Amino acid sequence: MVRYLQKGFAKFLFFLVVLIALEAYNTSFAQANFTAICPQKKIGKNDYLQVQFKVEHAANVESIDPPSFKNFSVVSGPNQESGMTSINGKVDQYVSIGYVLKPNGPGKFTIAPATAKADGKEFQSNTLNVEVTNSSTPSSSSSSNNPANSLSAFGGNNPFANLNFDFPTEPVTHQFDDYILKKGENVTDKIKKNLFIKLDVSKTSCYVGEPITASFKLYTRLRSESTITDAPSFNGFSVSEMELNNNNSSGVEKYNGRDYNVYTMRKVQLYPLQPGKITLDPLVADNKVTFIKAEYASAQSGDMFLDMMQNFADANAPRDAVVEQHVTLQSKPVEITVKSLPDENKPADFKGSVGSFSIQSSLQKNDITTDDAGNLKIIISGAGNIQLINAPKIMWPQGMDGYDAKITDHLDKLSVPLRGSKTFTYPFTVSKAGTYTIPAVSFSYFDPALATYKTLLTQPLVVTITKGKGIPNNPYLKNKIVETPTTVISVVEKYALFFIIGIISLAGIIFWIFNRNNTKKKPSIVKAETNVPENIEKEESAFVIPESPLEEAHQQLADGNSAAFYRVLDASLKKYLSAKFKVPAEELNKKRINEELDKCNVGLGTSLRLSSLMDNIELNLYAPASNVNQLKEVYEKASEVVSLLDKQVC
Template identity: 35%
Template sequence: MAIPSKTVVHPDETFQLQYVVEGTMKADDFVAPSFRNFEQVGDVVQTNGWTWVNGSLTEYLSYTYLLRPKMKGKLSIASAVLKTKGRILASPIVIIQVTDAVTVNRDVTANAREEKPDYYLSPGEDAKEKIKKNLFVRATVDKQSCFIGEALLATFKLYTRLDSESKILKRPSFNGFSVIDLEEPEAGIFTKEMINGKLYNCYLIRKVQLFPLQSGEVTIEPVEIVNKVRLIRSAARDGKDWMDALNKKEKVDETVIEEELITETPALKINVLDLPLKNKPENFNGAVGQFTIQAQLVTNEFAADESGILKVEVKGSGNIPMVNAPVVTWPSGIEAFEPRVNEEVDKLTSPINGVKVFDIPFTAVKGAYQLPPVVFSFFDVVTKTYQTIKTDSLLFTVKEALQKKGKALQLPQENIETKTTLNKNYLLIAGAAFLILLVSALLFFRKRKKEVIPVEPAAESIPAEPAETFIAAALHAKDSLHEKQFYPLLLDGLQQFMIDRFQLQQTRVTSAALIDILKQKQLHHESAIWASIVNRCEEAMFSPVELNISKDDLLKDAEMIMKGVDERTP
């Protein structure tokens, strides 16, 4: 890619043009454009290294030029061509707009504009201060105050104009929120953002949709990043002296130095408001956003020994993962069962859009039924009022139970007498056999009347396996030489615990399915904790470096889940 530091310059102004190639640290050949409408100031600066963001390591190679336009107008810079690893890459064409300069003291303006790139240090310039001005991390939220359950967008980004490697020391903490990751950061991929007139390389650290679970002042803890920065300390000073040295290709004494600096975001305070009590519907169950609802029957007619399915679809934007199945008023004669839940959300929008479908199986006795409208209430964050919506009523019919296959044998009329005679003979034979068996049994038991026959004790109910045994393997691996095994062992132990407690089929259990099951059991807090544990463990398992993820915190959260499940399930 070709990255100009400016796209609009004045005739006497220099700017920086950087060509960056990711995924390699060396090139077989590099051909720069001719720069026919520009004057090249000094030699090209070639650098290579690694970019490390969010635990991902990516190699890069860059070529940096300082250019000054020769004329005014809309000037183009042709593509640079690079050959590496058998591939030929071409950069996009760059357009630079050269306009008239503002009338000021020319010497002062020229000296001010002829600045070194930010990775150069002048004599006496403080390295750490320069790093702080040109490398920092920011955390932003789209609102400082919201209601319980209202969507909150939080974004964490790293900005740099330097040759640096960054590693996350402390990830942002979202205690008190349900969390959905909206956009996964891509290794080594950055965008360009202008801040205070300067162009920065911008790396996405994390972008999440948060849903507050409790009222009060909730804190989003800081993210901490350690940065290793390479700087060039030059003996030449800024301005005309340095530019003259470059123009004359004089040797400038340079020393490469490395500095390490920890940057962090400030803690973010969010004021979370309770949902209003006024006009709160009785059937309100925590949905916050804007929604629609519709219901339909899979079939409008079925037999009494078959089951029907009511599909209820809640669609809209808001805290869709926290939406529970609406209460259905079933007519007499109907028995309903636990719903199956399917959820689809669009993570590219904020608040997230999506749909949640509840498939509710039920059985009924023979008859004609009218199912009343399904009522659903939510808090509208736009109007800040409660809204109640409902579906149409549904009609269906339940027929008699289907007869078992096979019909009674119909005998011809002339065979009835023969059949009756045979039946009588059969009864006589069967009666005689029964008497013989009865006499034999009496003789057998009289012979053994003095023997004591032990009575087998009634089978005792098997007690539930203690919760701590499911995570015993993870505890053993926590401080062992192979401590990275702790994370998959903890996930597997918790999953086996929930399979045991909820009596699930092993082959059908996934992390996402367990989230839905916990929500169906009204264990919303435990569902959010489980999602957080899965997220942290997977990051630790797949990161090429060791992240600062507390195993003790993971164990505490695991114990909270198991305690909540055991307390609130039979």
């Protein structure tokens, strides 16, 4: 009886720890997910809709494919964004693309799912449901019940709000002549005089890269509803949309001595990409204009006339008292003269930055080991075409391997020109101990205010490298996420893996003790199990590590055959990794290799070196470099990586 209870308890304990391990695994390693996000569920037919498609918890995002935006026109996009989020100490990577859309008309619409490829799998986002109304979305509950908001699709302002109703009752109709269609009056001329679209630009001459502000404004003294039917494409410019709201999109302006209600339909910053004369195409809008018939207006007087005008403003006038007219308006084209940047005194490292900027550099740590990956941070701040600035070139000292920069920016898109900062974070590794100096980084830009070039230099940075132990430095892991070209590794995931391995090991010990007790009573089972080690030996014999894994590649190097060298080096390295990880070569890809490196807690610097080496080999398989010195350098890096893996891989 006691033995039966012992067996039952052992089984129960075994399955309990396995369940705990599985739960911990699911909690620690979140699956990649793909979502469509739209903060606005209801908009006006002349409002803009912002949508975002976001991939989270993925190590490698290959592509994001948007749906066809049926019933909408794309105003801006795709605008790509990537970064990291931290929640309760767990850090995740995300990649997203965003669009600004303009509805083609009112109705209830469904935006179809987008698709994405991440971590070797295909994902589909959720659908988005949006309602587009005939009028702009009201800004408060008090205005939502007022039909006068439909008088304009750009801000929801009542064109009668600025008119003074406190005037003598004799005579009053002249105050509202623009709203009254008199007998024999030409309706086309009346509309042309009181309703038009005008394009305002901050300047008509500029340098390449110097911003121009373009505002499309509707000027009206009439009761009208307007819908954009054709927006300009701004070919030849980099476009930055400027957000519009009730505070900056409507007002009253005087034009040719007359007051108009003015609504900004679209406002953008334009950064010319090439010199020459470039024409800004018109913005086209359909307009429904409503007039009061003169015979109806003349029948009213005093307070009755004021009541009639208020009903007209509220769209409550009788149908037989009004006349509706549809008209298409468009702004006049504006020609911009874009001047070439001067060739005189142009710095050799000038890459097209225009504005006024500053630069600073720093190291995350000035002292690291050969096991660690360092981070060099370059921050460019200022105002200008900052969104077009690319990562500055780093002259890495010999023995230091630098990798592609991660780019983040913080921009004020309402500032003209764009103002903010752009941060470039370059990971780097060093294989040999010593003191290294990263030379000053130069950045050149053109200052349009002074019509001159300027070159900025950072201070040289010194980093001290000490010999590592061949394993990651734990304090570094606690505080940082190290990015490789294919994965983002966090300390939470690493320690979660150790925890899971520990639990499963404990379960295995319990199960072994339970089986050991059983074998004393079942010798036949022991006999059957004696064959297992032999089978295991046969499987393991398929993964034999050669004494000199890169010997064939070295022979090709000696022969000077570059194409064969890269082909043999690729095969030799994969054969070595296959044997080292005990994984069939055909199953080895970048993701699987990174997983195996993580399992064995391989040093971060080694992971980066291996990833960079494999990228280099893959690139040269199809267009091999023939320079002997380059081949030697690649071979030396491969030998170094193999040596490091021999010490670190479990």
